[in-house]
Amino acid sequence: MVKIDEENWELGGIFVDDNYRGLGVARAVVSYLCSETDLSYKNIWCLPFEDLNNFYHGFGFDNPKVTPPESISEKHLWCNTLAGYTKKVLLLSKHIE
Numbered sequence: 001m002v003k004i005d006e007e008n009w010e011l012g013g014i015f016v017d018d019n020y021r022g023l024g025v026a027r028a029v030v031s032y033l034c035s036e037t038d039l040s041y042k043n044i045w046c047l048p049f050e051d052l053n054n055f056y057h058g059f060g061f062d063n064p065k066v067t068p069p070e071s072i073s074e075k076h077l078w079c080n081t082l083a084g085y086t087k088k089v090l091l092l093s094k095h096i097e
Contacts, residue, residue, distance in 0.1 A: 001033050004069050007042040026055070034059055034094065043093050045072045047079055050088040061092040068093065 002010045011033060016025045034044065045068055046061050068076070068091065079089035 004045070004071060008069050009041050009044050010072060011044050011046045030059055042096055044096070045069070046092045046094070047072070047076055047089050048092065049085070050090055053090055056092055060094045064091060064093040065095060066093070
């Protein structure tokens with residue numbers, strides 16, 4: 001988790017080695033980060049590959065309902081244009097009430 005400002009944090013990319021996939025490692029890490037981090041912020045931003053939409057949706061991430069911070073918007077644009085990824089990168093957020 002990376003603090004952007006007083007109201008926004010970004011959940012960075014997570015990679016699980018092929019030898020450990022299917023064991024729930026990513027689920028445990030994301031669950032921990034979303035529940036154990038300082039809850040004084042209002043939004044967690046996430047930029048996952050398109051095929052991980054359902055995974056992150058299970059943690060409450062969805063299409064943003066508020067305007068993302070400029071750094072997140074710029075990173076999202078970069079991921080889908082200049083990064084050279086073969087998969088589309090989504091912009092998701094989780095609002096904390």
